[in-house]
Amino acid sequence: MAGGGGNEPNLTPLIDLFSVLIVFLLTTAAWTQLETFQIQVEKEPKFNPSADSSPPPPEPPKEEKKKIKLTLDLTANQIIAKQDEIETLFFIQGDSIDPKLNDLLAKWKAQAPTDQQIVISGQKGAQYSQLIKLYDLINLSGWENIVISPY
Numbered sequence: 001m002a003g004g005g006g007n008e009p010n011l012t013p014l015i016d017l018f019s020v021l022i023v024f025l026l027t028t029a030a031w032t033q034l035e036t037f038q039i040q041v042e043k044e045p046k047f048n049p050s051a052d053s054s055p056p057p058p059e060p061p062k063e064e065k066k067k068i069k070l071t072l073d074l075t076a077n078q079i080i081a082k083q084d085e086i087e088t089l090f091f092i093q094g095d096s097i098d099p100k101l102n103d104l105l106a107k108w109k110a111q112a113p114t115d116q117q118i119v120i121s122g123q124k125g126a127q128y129s130q131l132i133k134l135y136d137l138i139n140l141s142g143w144e145n146i147v148i149s150p151y
Helices: 012-035 100-111 128-140
Strands: 070-074 078-083 086-093 118-122 146-149
Touching: 070 128, 078 100, 086 100, 100 128, 118 128, 128 146
Parallel strands: 070 118, 118 146
Antiparallel strands: 070 078, 078 086
């Protein structure tokens, strides 16, 4: 025979295949362990086994708060706060907003349901920096659902 090959098979591809297979099996086993966890379910609770298994009493009905329309119209030198049809004016002096607006926002927050939204609209002459300060003020007073209207 030319080249001296002999009768021995080339095992290099087989060894490569098995090394890849071992890595695959090990990672699969690791992921399977991460996905599962064991729990033990007790038939009777251990904290008070002598207590009867009656269902808990129903919760008292919560008082539903009615949604109201809350808007803050920002102009060049004032903020017009509207609660449905009631309007209140707050003046802006330079970069500072009237601190009485915090009291009104807290009052609105107490009256409104948790998913109530408050709408900010910028009118002609309003500055962007004032809009951002107003937004921050509303956010700091606990409002989560704040909408900025382009109109």
